[in-house]
Amino acid sequence: MKTKNRPPRRRAPPQDPEVTQGERTPETLQPGSGPEPAKALRGRTARVQTARAEGGRRRPGPVGRRESSVQRRLESNERERQRMHKLNNAFQALREVIPHVRADKKLSKIETLTLAKNYIKSLTATILTMSSGRLPGLDGPGPKLYQHYQQQQVAGGALGASEAEPEGHLQKYSTQIHSFREGS
DNA sequence: TAGGCCATCTGGTCCT
DNA sequence: AGGACCAGATGGCCTA
Numbered sequence: 069m070k071t072k073n074r075p076p077r078r079r080a081p082p083q084d085p086e087v088t089q090g091e092r093t094p095e096t097l098q099p100g101s102g103p104e105p106a107k108a109l110r111g112r113t114a115r116v117q118t119a120r121a122e123g124g125r126r127r128p129g130p131v132g133r134r135e136s137s138v139q140r141r142l143e144s145n146e147r148e149r150q151r152m153h154k155l156n157n158a159f160q161a162l163r164e165v166i167p168h169v170r171a172d173k174k175l176s177k178i179e180t181l182t183l184a185k186n187y188i189k190s191l192t193a194t195i196l197t198m199s200s201g202r203l204p205g206l207d208g209p210g211p212k213l214y215q216h217y218q219q220q221q222v223a224g225g226a227l228g229a230s231e232a233e234p235e236g237h238l239q240k241y242s243t244q245i246h247s248f249r250e251g252s
Numbered sequence: 253t254a255g256g257c258c259a260t261c262t263g264g265t266c267c268t
Numbered sequence: 269a270g271g272a273c274c275a276g277a278t279g280g281c282c283t284a
Contacts (some may be wrong), residue, residue, distance in 0.1 A: 140270095141261090141262080141263095143272090144261095144262085144263095144271085145260080145261060145262080147271070147272080148260080148261075148262085149259085149260070149261095151272075152259075152260080156258095156259090169279080176256085176257065176258090176264085178257090178259085187274090237276095
């Protein structure tokens with residue numbers, strides 16, 4: 069997989085300043101043969117596709133691009149779209165298993181990740197509390213879980229006092245839910 | 253109208 | 269070599 073210690077990458081400046089990136093639609097590369105599926109879509113995707121179908125925001129394609137290179141780019145764009153769709157599906161699946169107060173309001177991605185992290189922490193803390201209480205001194209899951217938990221805490225760096233206790237996680241999760249509710 | 257959020261395009265980098 | 273991953277750039281939509 070990916071190397072974690074990869075140096076930060078610098079983006080090269082656009083080759084053609086006349087054609088901004090957001091305007092490099094498939095149509096600008098290859099007019100009239102966009103890769104969009106012919107199924108009905110809703111939301112932004114549908115709006116974008118409708119705009120494309122109607123020819124909005126088009127500019128002449130970049131000069132000097134070879135047809136094979138254009139084709140590779142289109143295929144690459146399509147793969148990237150599919151990848152992002154899969155990522156968004158995963159976000160949606162995650163949203164559906166995180167209990168939060170405002171079910172009518174869709175959690176943003178950053179909210180989803182943050183809530184999920186603290187939800188997991190609070191669940192872990194709850195399990196630890198219950199298991200260690202029921203199985204004192206035995207070889208059950210309690211002590212092992214607790215050891216693992218402590219190792220994770222150490223590996224994850226120094227934590228505040230509130231995070232060192234189960235109640236801290238629950239409190240943090242609860243506070244976060246309410247801050248999302250009030251802030252939105 | 254400004255700011256937040258998002259989808260998409262794009263080119264660089266890494267992995268298989 | 270080709271695909272996956274990543275992050276910057278851009279523009280559209282929505283809400284306060």
